[in-house]
Amino acid sequence: MSSNEDQLRGYFHAYQHGDVDASLEYMTDDVVYIDHAMGFRATNKTYLRRAWNRYFEVASNDDHSSEVHSLHLTPTGEYFVEWTERNRLDRDWAFLRATGTPYAVRGVSIGLIKDGLIVHNADYYDLTSILRQSGIDEVPKSIPTLEL
Structure with missing residues (x-):
């Protein structure tokens, strides 16, 4: 079996x-995936697949x-990955125009x-940076629930 680091790199390469x-092949079926900026939480691959498929439908392929700048992994499987994502929205996504x-x-x-599969992942990034770069001056006062 590949090492956890190889598996993490494989996941980020696929994304x-x-x-x-x-x-999603790099995740457990009951993965907990949280996007804190969007206020999104998935507790299984099925829901996460729907969310990501929708995102890639509205974003410019x-x-x-995306680029991984650094990846740090402990012997017990905790990881920290720093990345940059570049994109543009061609259609509305959640509350983003x-x-x-x-x-x-x-x-x-x-x-x-654990054992080559992601059990939990939480993403953190500056949503206001995306809004400003996209020409959206009004930042939402609260993040509505992501409807799929």
Whole structure:
């Protein structure tokens, strides 16, 4: 079996290429995935697949890219990954209006991987940076629930 580090790198590689199914192969069926900026929490792969498929439907596949800057993994499986994602929204996504303007956001993922599968992942990034780069001046006072 591949090491946890190889598996993490495989997951981020699949996500970088917008391959939802391949990304999810690196997760347990009952993965807990949290996107703190969007106020989103999934507690299984089925729900996460729906969310990511919707995201990649509204985002520009031509402009999507992400880069891993650093990856740190403890012997017990806790990890910290620093990344940058670049994209643009061609259609509305959750409470974000589509402007077609490219954005880049730097963020971190913190999680736990066991036996080569991600059990828990939490993403943190600056949502207001995406809004401003996209030309959206009004920042929501609260984050509505992500409807799928």
